[in-house]
Amino acid sequence: MRTAPDPATGTCPVPLPETERVLLGHGSGGRLSAELIGDVLLPALGDAAPPGPLEDAATFTVDGTELAVSTDAYVVSPLFFAGGDIGTLAVHGTVNDLAMRAAMPVALTIAYVIEEGFPLTDLRRIAASVGAAARAAGVPVLTGDTKVVDRGAADGIFVVSTGVGRRLPGAAPSAAGAAPGDAVLLSGPIGCHGTTVLSAREGLGFDTDIASDTQPLHRLVETMVTTGGTGVHALRDPTRGGLASALNEIARDSHVGVEIEERALPVPAGVQAACELLGLDPAQVANEGCLIAFVAPELADTVLAAMRSRPEGRNAVRIGTATSTDPGRVVVRTTVGSRRVLDMLVGEQLPRIC
């Protein structure tokens, strides 16, 4: 029996039946993940649950200083891939989550959960990547933790990072901050990270010349906020679940419609080829080094120009507009001139048969 309610239909959150288990898809960043958080994890917090919409990082004020905090666990397989490894991801991912709230990183923590028997050479490489990425981002790793578990109790190594950031004055981007008329900007090509990791997985049988886009985005955000100020309404880095999830989350939390021009989406040829082969949608593939921004229309051109002045944003483009019609819905204008809804991924992305 399948009795779990679908949140999309607006039914109240009934606890999942006892017989249900966590599926891999619950970690995909799509609808199943949202369900797990909304139905299981948040209700359990009760009064300790965060107020307001769920953001990439939470903000709070201490002695008049606005801070942001974010935490993330990294479980990528394979651990090493073109463009980075689990160590670089652990730094960039958390730095970027802070940056999406216009917070500049001031401190990181790193915890390693290591499987017994894990090669020390690999651990050295990962630790070196963490160090290099933190230095390049200009953020110290202030503390950390190390645990070793029995062989089989973890898959090689998991890395958890937490970051604290200080908010830039005069900026308050939020997933709930987008307004009708906003320009939707994208800082660079999509799909590189997800397809790189997939192609590096054993047995996929194809080679690509693409590399993960993993990079820190806080300096790009600083430039954007300096130029656009409070006109930068919403920022999100489209990681798991890709562009589709990020746009849907902002549309939902801001109660706006979003209209995207399919032809404007920058999809590199290698990503396009991999997605065609595997039957994946580039808009649902993970990224680790680009962001989407909802910006007040009168500031769109200047913010876009500012983005292009930085290396992380040199390929920035405008991909669409926020609308007042169909709040919560993301619509794509297709290449042949028709329209369709761009929905969140349901569970795992599953390659098709033929």
Added chain:
Amino acid sequence: MKYLDEYRDPDLARLLLDELHRVATRPWTLMEVCGGQTHTIVRQGIDELLPAGIRMIHGPGCPVCVTPLETLDRAMAIAARPDTILTSFGDMLRVPGSHTDLLSLKARGADVRVVYSPMDAVQLARQRPDRQVVFLAVGFETTAPANAMAVLHAATLGLPNFSVLVSHVLVPPGMTAILESAACEVQAFLAAGHVCAVMGWSEYEPLAATYRVPIVVTGFEPLDLLEGILLAVRQLEEGRCEVENQYVRAVHRSGNSAAQDAIRRVFRVTDRAWRGIGTIAASGLALADEYAAFDAEIRFDVGRLTAVEHPDCIAGQILTGARTPTECAAYGTACTPRSPLGAPMVSSEGTCAAYFNAGRTRGAAAPTTGGTR
């Protein structure tokens, strides 16, 4: 990207649409056979740009949709065995069986793995001599050659721990069954380009002649589909009923003879049950007697299976084009990609999933049609 962008050009699409509007003087009903074509039509909103009266109904060509429930239940019973690794293409994993699906079984500890080619399953069997590796071999003529090659390869290697659970289906008998049904409204077919890349199109010529129905071998990109629709409508308007080839860059009349040889060596034609539709005579492939040693159905005795379809699912009517997903009471409420009642809500090639993912709701065809006519 080369070989893709050319077939997605909006200006050329507009030209084809203009020509279609010029040619079409009457209402016509066309069926695209393949789920991949359905996916492009719905994803690109092509059906909403067609002249009024040109109706596309979506055919049965979704491999996971027509795989019988009993085969799925058998696959799950085999996967639940402790000594077994069940391998499958990704989109079979979420298809609901009578009681559960392969992903849920995996979460409970079964060793279920996605492979990208049946050859990967053979490789896995070589690496894991301590395990029985079973490949769930489903699909139309498109996937049959690679599955045949995997069996031939395993036979050459003398692999005792590799087997296939076969449920292949064939397109022409499926089309015949649709044409023979009393409720058939189909006046022309877009045949599946990839199937014809393997089999050629000569086997469709008797169908076109017997049932006086135009058949256009069609590709999968937006321009392919628009041109295929145009060619079919032109035939209908001119009173012709021929097999025509739109997908010239991939298909020729005799198909791929090496692939056909592999199919003929490894498989034999058999009656096959299509999920939601029923048994169609001589409509499937099973392992030839010579390769029966690789038949997972024979190797693993899983006892008697009683397959139970969900009573609210109208997959059979969807697969034959008799109803559209939005006409199903369960669509979007009891049945969603999150918790599908039937197979067409699972695969990206399934008609129900294609509709749902494109945001089509009951009553309204699409978000809002962007067509200018």
